[in-house]
Amino acid sequence: MTIDIKIEKTTSPKTKPETKGLVFGSKFTDHMFILDYDHGQGWHDPRIVPYQNISMDPAAKVFHYGQTIFEGLKAYLTEDGRILMFRPTKNIERLNLSNERLSIPEIDPELALEALRQLVLIDKEWIPEGEGTSLYIRPFVIATEAALGVAPSLQYKFMIILSPVAAYYAEGINPVKIYVESKYVRAVPGGVGTAKTAGNYAAGLKAQEGATELGYSQVMWLDGVHRKYIEEVGSMNVFFKIDGTVVTPALNGSILHGITRDSIIQLLKHWEIPVEERQLSIDELEEASRSGKLEEAFGTGTAAVISPIGELNWQGEKLTINEGKTGELSAKLYETLTGIQKGAIEDPFGWTLEVK
Template sequence: MTAANNAISIERSLNKKTKPAQDQLGFGIYFTDHMFVMDYSVEREWHNPRITPYQPIVLDPAAKVFHYGQTIFEGLKAYKTEDGGIQLFRPRDNFARMNRSNDRMSVPELDIDVAIAALEQLIAVDQDWIPDLPGTSLYIRPFVIATQATLGVSPSENYQFIIIMSPVGAYYPEGINPVKIHVESHYVRAVVGGVGEAKTAGNYAAALKSQQAAKEEGYTQVLWLDGTQHKYIEEVGSMNVFFKINGTVVTPALNGSILAGITRNSVIQLLKHWDVPVEERVLSIEELYEAGRNGTLEEAFGTGTAAVISPIGEMNWNGEKLVISEGVTGQLSKSIYDTLTGIQTGAVADPFGWVKKVEVSEG
């Protein structure tokens, strides 16, 4: 399907939901009145784009998504600006990454222009769901599922591309306050050559056991090490990770098993814009802990669409606890958070061209 034949049909909900209080949103709990759906078949490719009332998905029990995990997703946000406008943050980059995930999971490519147009129309229909309290936003979850009803192990011949939306507050209960991280030394999330760099459901399912165990010990998230040597730092749960060591910000280099985060890339660009030294390289857990022991580890933080910036105040590796920045949010972490969220909401100028304003004439 191309932008030339992307007419979207709209079926409006007759039963509008009661909106939750903006100070009690949580994350991913409530969903807007409508969703976008588009179908794929080998014969017709992507077709039948439509906005419908939010509703359950009906699938055959043999649909391949249930048996072979052929599914990918993305996450981005819409923000209400101070003047009442609506804007997105780097949506083209999100859908470009979605297509890279599609390719890795043998899913047909999406037309990015069509996807963005569909998203903007869905936002226009449900624009009154966008919260405007500080720290709130409308979280957007595009995803693709394999729907062909056959048990043969091969790429599906049928798919659905769906977008749902949820008004959200802070991802972590701690908000911008530092979180505690457990370093995983036993289980593996991904390996080079696998699907670690794709945003596919299995990567997150593989992390749940460690995350649950860490939570029981009082830790918010898990820091993953590489899958072969259990030596080099990769990601923190659903976030990329950064460390300020002796004045230089270091983040693990993309190696095929690390997700290429949109927020990660934004932070790197922002740091370079500020003339803060930044390195993308391999970083061992031993090097990091040595920096903590000798006092050169100044700050640590995770980055991702959901939390934006999540400072790290404590780590636990094989029973050795490491307190970072005295357990409080570091100055650089706060500056990055304030600047990124300011750009996203229109309160800070955007020198990078990241923001896309959404037309909201649709009621």
């Protein structure tokens, strides 16, 4: 299959930011990818153009009905100068699962991967060097048809933008504090919790504001039906080491299929560390904390990679985990996964894809 992507290079390159002081998702590279969709024509006109504003009709359906999805992945610079992407085909697969749930036409996976490859190569000088740094890649789709009828859009744009980033959390690999939400819910089975769509994140902002005011980095969500089973943290899937076994909530139709989550499960099985995907109630977790069996906790996600959890606040009670310190397993997982991503250690799973 021959994929022809038109390329228009910028005539006004931006000044690249210093690695020191990078804030996640605040600076963007010189170029972006755009692909259009029109009903009856399909996806067409793939192009890489200078990073720019986009113009849309005020009646565009994305503004009124939230028909939009996105993804997040990273490119890394190795010590010997190679560029690696981590499991990009899984991100493209999940992007199309989100598209299907939001009634957005499927995007050809080969075209999406080639767009990622060419865009990263064009802006490769933007990939930062240093511990914890990477080039964050944000593919997304928006509904652009100007019509106020409640129905799937007949027009869309698929775009990819790039951002040089450092650690997602200011704490880095140091433990974060998490507030367990008991008032609001984010998703229920049958809803859009498994899709990476903007509304999921908007629904969490109110709870996040309250958690931030109390000094907590993120919200941990309980299920929307029983209000007692742990689901995920705002930007991460979540794992707990309880009495030697690592437990993570099972994918139940309202939890995002995390690619880092899947990678961690594969690593744990590779190391022959017991791991379970199952329902886990906040009561069970509280009891494990009281009995001393809750040994470690950590979140996983593309942005944060591995983020140890040092404290949970559940209805005003503070559950301190591993004395608020980074656990041995959390550190090993972080070092191993980031080592694979950066090409510093062997990749026995074939997860990385060299961009060339």
